[in-house]
Amino acid sequence: MTMPQNRFKSRLLAGELQWGLWSSLASPVAAEALSLTGFDWMLFDTEHSPVEIAALQPILQAAATGTASAVARPAWNDKVLIKRLLDIGIQTLLVPFVETAAEAEAAVRATRYPPDGVRGVAGATRASRYGTVPNYLQEANAEICVLVQIETAQAMARLEEIAAVEGVDGVFIGPSDLSASMGHLGNPGHPEVQEAIRAAAQRIIAAGKVPGILATRAEDALRYRDWGYRFVAAGVDTGLLVGSARALLQTVSARPL
Numbered sequence: 001m002t003m004p005q006n007r008f009k010s011r012l013l014a015g016e017l018q019w020g021l022w023s024s025l026a027s028p029v030a031a032e033a034l035s036l037t038g039f040d041w042m043l044f045d046t047e048h049s050p051v052e053i054a055a056l057q058p059i060l061q062a063a064a065t066g067t068a069s070a071v072a073r074p075a076w077n078d079k080v081l082i083k084r085l086l087d088i089g090i091q092t093l094l095v096p097f098v099e100t101a102a103e104a105e106a107a108v109r110a111t112r113y114p115p116d117g118v119r120g121v122a123g124a125t126r127a128s129r130y131g132t133v134p135n136y137l138q139e140a141n142a143e144i145c146v147l148v149q150i151e152t153a154q155a156m157a158r159l160e161e162i163a164a165v166e167g168v169d170g171v172f173i174g175p176s177d178l179s180a181s182m183g184h185l186g187n188p189g190h191p192e193v194q195e196a197i198r199a200a201a202q203r204i205i206a207a208g209k210v211p212g213i214l215a216t217r218a219e220d221a222l223r224y225r226d227w228g229y230r231f232v233a234a235g236v237d238t239g240l241l242v243g244s245a246r247a248l249l250q251t252v253s254a255r256p257l
């Protein structure tokens with residue numbers, strides 16, 4: 001086997017727009033089906049989804065059927081959680097709650113083998129295609145993509161120093177937590193939050209990194225794209241499922257016998 005190439009990273013660094021889908025369903029069937037819908041990437045969340053590492057591997061195997069590159073979010077910026085995601089084949093990580101340059105540096109180091117970092121060395125894992133990639137240990141670092149998540153006002157204030165960290169490829173804004181941190185819990189659409197999100201895209205670009213974000217409605221996703229965001233999760237699978245079911249019920253139940 002040859003080294004798996006990180007298509008998400010090469011497209012990110014080429015400045016291409018990549019549409020994503022956020023997955024919280026924690027289901028191999030959903031992952032397989034949704035990976036075939038044409039999105040460029042899918043985010044598999046382990047922070048707020050009921051899924052542990054043993055269940056995530058078959059989800060990633062199912063998702064590999066389709067076209068979407070797999071991105072995973074560890075539950076925390078923790079080198080053990082990150083190592084376990086890397087071992088099951090994740091090459092792109094969205095690291096939550098990064099508030100300082102030191103935390104961003106720690107996230108990058110967690111993804112790199114020594115001497116560049118502290119990633120533990122494993123033998124035959126899914127990452128190395130069970131040991132069939134001959135130069136996996138030598139080539140792995142280059143294919144890793146680190147996205148750090150900015151989701152507090154404190155992190156926003158330090159955006160430039162976080163983005164400047166070597167090895168950080170993209171900076172992702174979390175609108176829900178950011179709005180909570182700014183005193184607007186549950187209201188990411190608040191003008192103050194939206195202005196911070198608009199400005200953040202330009203600040204990230206000025207720092208030489210690629211901005212990304214999560215939207216839950218198409219109109220938000222398109223506005224973020226127009227503001228400069230280049231990896232945009234346009235929706236969440238749980239929301240799409242429940243939303244479609246409710247709309248269907250509303251349609252049929254609105255027509256009496």
Ligand SMILES: O=C(O)C(=O)C[C@H](O)[C@@H](O)CO
Pocket residue numbers: 022024048151173174175176177178214236
């Ligand atoms: O702050 C945010 O926005 C996020 O981190 C995303 C949330 O975890 C959630 O909306 C994902 O379903």
